[in-house]
């Protein structure tokens with residue numbers, strides 16, 4: 001989800017070309033409602049795991065490795081957390097939350113106020129980071145980025161695939177789920193930075209391998225480094241998930257300064273979106289309901305089908321192929337190359 005190296009990374013793989021309506025492909029069957037914290041546990045310094053069950057007692061919808069849920073906090077903050085428990089468990093979803101002192105307050109609220117028995121609004125699951133079949137997987141996790149990789153590893157193991165994990169963190173004490181990973185033996189290499197320095201990506205990834213897929217989640221610096229290492233790998237071999245938006249191309253010259261006209265075909269409404277206002281905000285102001293969450297072009301909540309017009313993609317999520325197809329956009333950040341867009345809203 002950043003400026004592509006020679007072989008463009010696949011930020012995720014299910015998209016419009018493969019599965020019809022892009023939003024449906026990513027969203028699948030969603031739950032939206034109140035969840036109860038049925039277990040809470042500190043799993044590393046600054047990291048708690050939460051197990052959530054639907055407060056109504058109903059089973060939760062199925063999900064696949066790489067999926068995340070939106071957590072809607074009482075403060076109004078919406079955060080995404082990767083599901084990291086067993087895929088087959090439809091009674092509970094497990095997420096892990098890192099306390100982020102410099103964040104928007106969501107993780108701190110969870111750490112300080114959310115106890116067992118507490119409730120919060122959740123929706124999802126949605127999957128922007130699906131695991132594709134492969135003979136060999138090279139996983140790279142940094143810090144809390146281990147969470148989406150846990151169910152991927154379980155699936156790779158169950159499928160009999162060859163796999164290995166390189167897992168880094170600031171210190172061993174800050175790295176979550178180490179006891180769980182120990183069971184996998186030598187396939188897992190744990191490298192706390194205070195003991196080993198930066199991760200040895202060259203040693204772990206090796207040379208480009210047509211049979212292998214690389215999955216990486218972690219801080220931006222790690223993802224950037226993995227992308228650089230995989231520059232010579234086949235297109236689509238690298239799959240990453242970011243916590244924060246990549247540096248997105250800034251529009252040049254007059255392009256940023258133009259108002260655009262956006263027709264919402266299903267609603268029979270046409271809006272003028274001035275410079276400085278996102279299409280998402282303009283749509284919301286017009287009273288047309290649309291899902292959104294991160295408002296940074298990373299979560300996929302606001303993905304909308306494009307019926308006419310050329311999109312100026314500014315997100316950190318869509319693949320190059322999806323951008324080229326020009327039939328979907330993330331309206332929280334992307335705009336139009338021309339003056340007009342027609343959206344399926």
Ligand code: FES
Nearest residue numbers: 293295300302332
């Ligand atoms: S709201 Fe997250 S991508 Fe638009």
